[in-house]
Amino acid sequence: MKQLINHISIVLTVVFCLVMLEGCRHQVEHATRVHQVPAIYPDYVGVTIPAGIAPLDFNFVGGDVDLLDVTVRGSKGGELHVQGEWADLNIEAWQQLTQQNVGGELLFTVCVEHDDQWIQYDDFKVYVSKLPLEDYGLTYRRIPPGYEVGGANIGIYQRDLHSFDETAILKVSAVYGHCINCHTANRTDPSTLTMQFRGEGGGTLVQRNGKQHWLNTRTDSTKAAGSYAYWHPSGRYCAYAVNSVHQNFHVGTEKRIEAYHRFSDLILLDTQTNQLVLSPLLQTEDQEIFPAFSPDGKYLYYSTSKPCNLPAEYEKVKCSICRIAFDEKTGTFGNEVDTLVNTAATGKSYTLVRPSYDGRWLMFCVSDHSNFPVFQNDADLWLMDLKTGEMRELKEVNSRQTESFHNWSSNSGWFVFSSKRENGEYAQLYLSSIDDKGRVTKPFLLPQRNPKKYYGELFDSYNVPDFTKTPVSLDVHEVHRQVFDGKRQQVEVR
Amino acid sequence: MTILFGIVLFCFWNYVRSAQIEAREAFQLFLFQSDYFLSRLSVPGGMARYVAEFLVQFFRSVALGALITAVLLVLIQWLSWKLLCRNMTAVSPSHLFPFSFLPSFALWKMICDMDVSMTLPVAVLLTWLLMLVLPNRRKPSLVSSLVLIPIGYWLLGPVIICLVCCHFKWLQKSDDRIVVLAESAGLTILLAACVLVSSHVVPYSLWNITKGIDYWMIQSDKAGTYEEIEYDYLLQQKQWGKIITLSEEEEPKSLACKNVVRLAKYYEKRISGEELKENMLHPNKVLTSGAAAMMMSDVYLHMGFVNMSQRAAFEVMMSSPNYNMSGRELSRLVETNLITGQYEVALKYISLLEHTLFYRSWAKQMRQLATNPELIKRSPKYGSLQEVYQQTVDVFFF
Numbered sequence: 001m002k003q004l005i006n007h008i009s010i011v012l013t014v015v016f017c018l019v020m021l022e023g024c025r026h027q028v029e030h031a032t033r034v035h036q037v038p039a040i041y042p043d044y045v046g047v048t049i050p051a052g053i054a055p056l057d058f059n060f061v062g063g064d065v066d067l068l069d070v071t072v073r074g075s076k077g078g079e080l081h082v083q084g085e086w087a088d089l090n091i092e093a094w095q096q097l098t099q100q101n102v103g104g105e106l107l108f109t110v111c112v113e114h115d116d117q118w119i120q121y122d123d124f125k126v127y128v129s130k131l132p133l134e135d136y137g138l139t140y141r142r143i144p145p146g147y148e149v150g151g152a153n154i155g156i157y158q159r160d161l162h163s164f165d166e167t168a169i170l171k172v173s174a175v176y177g178h179c180i181n182c183h184t185a186n187r188t189d190p191s192t193l194t195m196q197f198r199g200e201g202g203g204t205l206v207q208r209n210g211k212q213h214w215l216n217t218r219t220d221s222t223k224a225a226g227s228y229a230y231w232h233p234s235g236r237y238c239a240y241a242v243n244s245v246h247q248n249f250h251v252g253t254e255k256r257i258e259a260y261h262r263f264s265d266l267i268l269l270d271t272q273t274n275q276l277v278l279s280p281l282l283q284t285e286d287q288e289i290f291p292a293f294s295p296d297g298k299y300l301y302y303s304t305s306k307p308c309n310l311p312a313e314y315e316k317v318k319c320s321i322c323r324i325a326f327d328e329k330t331g332t333f334g335n336e337v338d339t340l341v342n343t344a345a346t347g348k349s350y351t352l353v354r355p356s357y358d359g360r361w362l363m364f365c366v367s368d369h370s371n372f373p374v375f376q377n378d379a380d381l382w383l384m385d386l387k388t389g390e391m392r393e394l395k396e397v398n399s400r401q402t403e404s405f406h407n408w409s410s411n412s413g414w415f416v417f418s419s420k421r422e423n424g425e426y427a428q429l430y431l432s433s434i435d436d437k438g439r440v441t442k443p444f445l446l447p448q449r450n451p452k453k454y455y456g457e458l459f460d461s462y463n464v465p466d467f468t469k470t471p472v473s474l475d476v477h478e479v480h481r482q483v484f485d486g487k488r489q490q491v492e493v494r
Numbered sequence: 495m496t497i498l499f500g501i502v503l504f505c506f507w508n509y510v511r512s513a514q515i516e517a518r519e520a521f522q523l524f525l526f527q528s529d530y531f532l533s534r535l536s537v538p539g540g541m542a543r544y545v546a547e548f549l550v551q552f553f554r555s556v557a558l559g560a561l562i563t564a565v566l567l568v569l570i571q572w573l574s575w576k577l578l579c580r581n582m583t584a585v586s587p588s589h590l591f592p593f594s595f596l597p598s599f600a601l602w603k604m605i606c607d608m609d610v611s612m613t614l615p616v617a618v619l620l621t622w623l624l625m626l627v628l629p630n631r632r633k634p635s636l637v638s639s640l641v642l643i644p645i646g647y648w649l650l651g652p653v654i655i656c657l658v659c660c661h662f663k664w665l666q667k668s669d670d671r672i673v674v675l676a677e678s679a680g681l682t683i684l685l686a687a688c689v690l691v692s693s694h695v696v697p698y699s700l701w702n703i704t705k706g707i708d709y710w711m712i713q714s715d716k717a718g719t720y721e722e723i724e725y726d727y728l729l730q731q732k733q734w735g736k737i738i739t740l741s742e743e744e745e746p747k748s749l750a751c752k753n754v755v756r757l758a759k760y761y762e763k764r765i766s767g768e769e770l771k772e773n774m775l776h777p778n779k780v781l782t783s784g785a786a787a788m789m790m791s792d793v794y795l796h797m798g799f800v801n802m803s804q805r806a807a808f809e810v811m812m813s814s815p816n817y818n819m820s821g822r823e824l825s826r827l828v829e830t831n832l833i834t835g836q837y838e839v840a841l842k843y844i845s846l847l848e849h850t851l852f853y854r855s856w857a858k859q860m861r862q863l864a865t866n867p868e869l870i871k872r873s874p875k876y877g878s879l880q881e882v883y884q885q886t887v888d889v890f891f892f
Binding site: 176177425457476480 | 700819
C-alpha cells in the first residue's frame with residue numbers, strides 16, 4: 001500500500017511539473033505575418049542534411065527577441081515544437097524526425113516574440129537527403145588563426161555528428177612545446193592513423209590497431225620529416241610531403257598571411273618494413289605537395305609547382321595537378337608523370353587533390369597562386385568528373401572567402417570543407433552532399449548548440465577536417481611518454 | 495607583527511614589483527560567464543584557478559593588486575599560525591608564531607616568478623581553511639578527509655596533499671600508531687588514485703596534473719624576463735624619459751626592450767623616424783616572449799604598422815604561459831580589426847570583452863565603432879591609423 005502511494009505521488013509530481021512547464025510556454029497569438037524568411041544563424045534555409053545529423057539549432061538574428069517559437073513539421077510525418085531564447089531542438093526527437101523524413105522535407109515555422117508582440121515569418125524548408133551519412137563524426141584540428149612563434153594550445157578533436165559531443169583526441173597541453181598536425185586516417189578508418197609532431201624530439205606517429213609506432217622519417221636522402229600525409233588504401237603505405245613551411249605577414253591591405261614552402265618533395269613510407277620508397281620524379285627541383293592515392297591505389301595524385309625565389313616571388317607559386325602510377329605489389333612508382341590540370345593553361349594554382357572513395361570525383365582547391373590555399377581569400381573548391389575529365393567550380397558551396405581542406409565521407413556521398421565566409425578570418429566547417437550526377441547541395445554549418453554563442457566565442461579556426469567511421473582512440477599518456485622519451489625508430493631508404 | 499608583514503608585502507608589490515602585478519593581469523581574461531566557470535571546474539584545481547583569476551582581474555589597478563596579494567599572503571600566515579597552534583599543542587604559541595611565516599615567505603618568493611601562478615597561493619589558502627575545519631578527533635577527521643580529499647583535489651588541486659599530511663599528527667596523539675599509519679597510507683592511496691583517474695579524463699600529462707595544472711605555467715619562460723615586464727610597464731605608462739634613463743643605467747638585453755628604447759628616443763626627438771625603423775622589422779627575432787610581443791604590438795601600432803601590431807597581439811595570445819587569453823591583447827585585436835576594416839572579427843572579440851568587468855565599458859564603445867564604421871574615421875586615434883593603413887605599400891617582412 002505504502003509503495004502504491006509512493007508511485008501515485010511520483011506520477012502526480014511529474015504530471016504537476018509537466019503542467020507547470022506547459023504553463024510557462026507562451027502561446028503564439030495574433031501573430032503579425034511578415035513575408036520573408038526569418039534571419040537565422042547559421043543560415044540553414046534550404047540546406048540538405050543527412051538523417052541522424054545533430055539538431056540544426058539556430059538563433060534568430062533579425063533583431064531583438066524575447067522568445068523564439070519554432071515548429072518543425074516533416075513532409076512524411078512527425079512534428080517538433082520548441083520555444084526559447086534560441087531554437088534548442090531535442091536530440092532524440094530531432095533524430096526521430098529526420099529518420100522519419102528521409103527523402104522528404106522539414107518545414108520550419110518560426111515565430112518571434114518581442115515586447116509582447118508575435119511576428120510570424122515565412123516558412124522555410126530543410127531537405128533530408130536519401131544519401132545516408134554512415135560515419136560516426138568528424139576529426140579536425142582547432143588552431144587560433146595567424147600566429148607563428150608562440151606555442152598555442154592547439155588540439156586535434158573529434159566530433160560526434162549525431163550529437164553535439166566534441167572530445168579532444170590530443171591537445172598541445174599534453175605534449176607542450178610541440179606542434180601537432182596532419183592527423184590522417186586511412187579512408188576515414190581511424191584504426192590506421194598517422195600524425196606529426198614538430199619541435200624538439202618531434203617525430204612521426206603511425207598507429208595501427210591501437211599500437212603506436214614512433215618514427216624518424218627524416219633521412220640523409222630526404223630533406224625533412226613527413227608532414228601532409230595520405231594512406232594507400234591497403235593501409236600498408238603512407239605518402240608524405242616533406243617540406244619546410246613558413247609564414248610571412250603582409251603589412252598592406254587585403255592580405256594578411258602568406259604561407260609558402262622553401263622546398264617540398266614526396267616520399268612513401270612502407271609501414272610494414274619502415275622503409276622509404278623514393279622516386280626521382282617526386283623529388284625534383286619543383287615543389288611536389290599534398291599527395292593523395294586514387295581509391296584503387298594505382299595512382300598517386302599530387303600538386304606540383306615550378307621553383308621560384310621564395311618568399312619574394314610568392315605570387316609565382318602556381319600548381320598543376322599530376323599523377324604517377326603506383327604498383328602496390330612491388331611498392332614502386334611508375335616512370336612517367338601525367339599532368340591532369342596544367343597551371344600553364346589557366347594561370348591558376350590547383351592544390352589539395354582529394355579523390356572520392358568511389359573513384360568518381362576529384363575535388364581540389366583553385367586559387368590565384370600558392371600551394372597553401374587556406375590563407376588565400378580567393379581559394380575555391382572545384383570538382384573533376386573522373387569519368388569524363390570535365391571540371392567545374394563548385395559554385396554551390398563557394399563564397400567570396402577561402403574554401404579549402406575538404407574531405408569525403410566514407411560513402412563519398414558527403415564532403416566536409418572549411419570556409420572563412422563568415423568573417424574572413426576564422427575557418428568553420430561546412431558539410432554538403434553530392435549525388436551520382438554531380439549535383440551538390442547548399443552546405444550547412446556544423447551544428448552547435450546555441451550556435452551564435454558557440455561560434456561567436458570560439459577563438460579557433462577549424463582545419464584539416466575529415467570524416468571518421470568510428471571514434472578515434474589514442475593513448476595520450478603513451479603519446480606523452482614517447483614524445484618526451486624521444487626514442488624514434490629511424491626509417492631507411494629502400 | 496602580522497600587520498607589519500602585510501604593510502611590507504603591500505609596499506613590495508606596489509612599489510618594487512608593480513610591473514609584475516600589471517603583467518599578471520595582462521596574461522589573462524576573466525569572463526563572467528557560466529561556460530568559463532564550468533571550463534575551469536572541468537580540470538583538477540579549477541576552483542582555485544577560478545578564484546585566483548577572479549582576483550587577478552583587479553590587478554589592472556596596481557595598488558589593488560598589491561593589496562590583494564598582501565592580504566592573501568597575510569591570511570596564509572594567520573591560518574598557518576592557527577593550524578600550528580591546533581596541531582602542535584605541546585609547543586607554546588609564541589614559539590610557533592615565527593614558523594607561521596614560512597609558507598607565506600615561500601609563496602612570496604615563488605610568485606615573484608611569473609611561471610608560478612596566483613592559483614598556488616589561493617589553493618594553499620583554501621586548503622588551509624579545509625584543514626582548519628577538520629574535526630579535532632581522529633575518526634571523524636579520517637571520515638571527513640575521505641570525503642574532502644577527492645572533492646578538495648578536484649577543486650583545489652594536488653596541494654590537498656597537505657590534508658593527507660595533516661593526518662600524520664595523530665601519530666603523536668594516538669597509542670595505535672600502526673592503525674594511524676595504515677589510515678594515512680590509505681588517504682595517500684586515495685589521493686594518488688584521484689590523480690591517476692583524473693589524468694585519464696583531462697587533456698594534460700600526468701606530470702602536469704601531479705604538479706598542479708595551473709600552479710606552475712605549462713609553458714615555462716614564456717611570459718618574459720623581468721626586464722621585459724618592466725619596460726612593458728613603462729611603455730604602457732608612456733614614461734619615455736624613464737625608459738631612456740633605465741636603458742642608460744643598464745643596456746637592455748632583450749631586442750624588444752631595445753626597440754622600446756628607440757621608440758622612447760623617437761618621442762623625445764633624439765632619433766629620426768628612419769632610425770626608429772632600423773632592425774624593428776624582424777618579428778621572428780623580436781617576438782621571443784609574451785611580454786616582448788606585447789611591447790612590440792604597442793610599438794608597431796605607434797609606428798602605424800597595424801598588421802604587424804595585430805600579428806604581435808596574436809603571438810601574445812598564443813604564447814600565454816598557461817594558454818589563457820589576454821584581455822589587453824584582445825582589446826588590441828579589436829583595435830587592429832577596426833582599423834583594417836574587419837568589423838565582423840572585431841565584433842567577435844568585443845562580445846567576449848563585454849563579459850569582463852574592466853573591459854566591458856570600453857568594449858561597448860568599440861561596438862559603436864564596429865557597427866557604425868563611419869565613426870572610425872572621426873576617431874582621432876583610429877581614424878588616422880586607418881588612413882595610414884590604407885596608404886601602406888604592401889611588402890613582406892622577412
